[in-house]
Amino acid sequence: MNLSDQLSLTAIDNLSKTAYVFNGEETNYQTLEGQVTKFASSLKDLGYKKGDHIALIVGNTPHFIIGMYGAMRLGLTVIPINPIYTADEIAYIINNGDVKGVITLDVLMEKFEKMEKLIPNVEHYIVGETSPAYDVNQSSLSEKAFSFAKLVQAGSLELDRPTLYDHDTAVILYTSGTTGKPKGAMLTHKNLYSNASDVAEYLQIGANDRVIAALPMFHVFCLTVALNAPLVNGATVLIVPKFSPDAVFEITKDFNATVFAGVPTMYNYLLQYPNKEMKDFSSIRLCISGGASMPVALLEKFEEQFNVRVSEGYGLSEASPVTCFNPLNRSRKAGSIGTSILNVENKVVDELGNEVSPNEVGELIVKGPNVMKGYYKMPEETTASIKDDWLYTGDMARKDEDGYFYIVDRKKDLVLVGGYNVYPREVEEVLYSHNSISEVAVIGVPDPNLGEVVIAFVVATDDSVTEEELMKLSKDKLAKYKVPKEIRFLDELPKNTTGKILRRSLKDQLASQQ
Known part of the structure; x- marks a missing residue:
């Protein structure tokens, strides 16, 4: 089974049921199913065939749903991209991902007009209109540009669907690339369908x-x-x-x-x-x-x-993404990412790959039908990440006696102070316990005597909070080597588009000030 075929089955049983709501307007499953098939039909008429790659750069709109499911129905590989990426970032993914066509929005077309020479292999731009005044024929890319709405309207409900196999690549997700160029995680139809259905059931x-x-x-x-x-x-x-x-x-x-x-x-x-x-x-x-x-x-x-109830979970792009969630039929443990979801196995291991004892910290590894087939055009990185079907996440974790997992920190974020391990999250939790602190990020910076020391960045909701006050809190709750050497106040912390705090940006800011 795959997501596209499942949508067709779901639509049969829920024709008049609302599938999605956008800007207050409801669209039912029968309409969505028709939109997906007709869009796939028009892609086929444009010359697309199973195995071609198409980029999806549209943000949170119905174009995303119709575009992704329509492309997958034709057997294309979809590459979703963050719309606010720079021209160079988008160009790298499009070129590295061998993208044939781009699905985007009218408000982004000016960006593509300027970067046309950076992505010479793109044959088509399929443009979703957010304004009735937009006309694709007025674009400098008009020879390659097509109206999304008109393609859906002109498509046929009669589509000779290609056979989709479990191992076929459905989506390539490019990781954030904090330590170099982004890597494209190849997720198969089996990966995506299994994780979606298992999460829905769990x-x-x-x-x-x-x-x-x-x-x-x-x-x-x-x-x-x-x-x-x-x-x-x-x-x-x-x-x-x-x-x-x-x-x-x-x-x-x-x-x-x-x-x-x-x-x-x-x-x-x-x-x-x-x-x-x-x-x-x-x-x-x-x-x-x-x-x-x-x-x-x-x-x-x-x-x-x-x-x-807030149920915390865990996942990563390479695992489609979910591997753990706090179960609904058992106790929710604060601070835990929960237990392994259906059909997925999680394990905490030492540097030799041996499972460690309960509550001992090691690297979290994952195994299941949700684990990617590898990184696109990066066999060495794939081999380094997947060993004996186990995906090595790079996250440090522990598992308690009840089978609940806890993320201690990213392996790469570990701070080594005088030979002692300091996990940023442990320090952050202490600072978060102060009623007037709304955001915290802890990083390690080089130190000539200790190797590294801890620096904390905080956002306070009360201007009266002082560094001395937070230092005292830290000294009361933490071992001496874990106490921040310095606490800096900011109006807000740098974040990516999902709201994740970017420790790397804080490190770069400090480095530029030295």
Whole structure:
């Protein structure tokens, strides 16, 4: 089974059921199924065939759903890309990914007009109109440009579908590339379908659920948890074009949303939102957190404020992405990423690959039908990451006696102070426990005597908070070598488009000041 065929089956049983909501307008499964087939038909008429690569650069819009499912229905490999990437970043992915066509929006066409020479192999630009005034014929790329809406309208409902095999590459997700050029994780039809269906079952997402898609759809967290998993079981996807507390609370109220998925930063913004009349999550039965470790203090405050359970999980692009979630039928352990989901095995190992004892820290490795087939055109990196079918995540973790896993930190973020291991999250949790601290990031910086020392960056909600006060808190709660050498106050911390705090940017800022 694959996502495209499953959508067809879901549509048969839910023809009039709302599949997605965008800008207040509801689209049912029968209409979505027709849009997907007709778009695939038009792609075929343009000369696309199974195995071709097509980039999807559209943000949170119906174009993403129709574009991805339509391309997959024809057997194409879809490469989602962050729309706010620079021209050089987009060009690298398009060229490295052997992209034949680009699905984008009218508001982004000026960018592609300027970078045409950087991506000479792109044959078509399929442009989704956000304004009725836009005309693809007025673009300097008009010979290659086609209207998304007109392709859907002109397509046929009669489509000779190619056979899709489990091992065929459905999507290539390019990782953030914090340590070099981005790597393209090849996810197969089996990878995506298995993870979507297993997540839907594990989190009990059914036809009566209305799931908020406020995370970026191009990111694997949203792609699986807030898009594919709901569509697999006939739920409704509530599309939020761009995250804001206003938008989330409004769509929750208007459509009685039942599930919200977000990263910790989003929960912090929702918690800090000043308009008390709008802060209503009473229809929400489940909140899902991922993308980064959620501070325990934030989790507990959010649950108390909104009277809703927050289930923290874990995943990575290379695993489609979910490997762990706090189970709904057992206790939720604050600070834990939960237990292994259905059909997925997680293990904590030492440097030799041997499983460690309970509560001992080691590297988290993953095995299951969700693990990627490899990195695109990078066999050496693939071999280094996948050993005996186990994916080595690069995350340091531990497992308790009940089988619950805890992410200690990224292996690359480990700070070595005088030979002692300091995991940034442990220090961050202490600082987060202060009532006036809303954001924290801890990094290690070179030190001539100790090798590295700890520096903390914080965002305070109260101007009266001092470094001395936070230092005292740290000294009371942490061993001496873990205490920050310095605590710096910022108005906000640097984040990527999913709201994940970027420690690398903080390191770069410090380096430039020295």
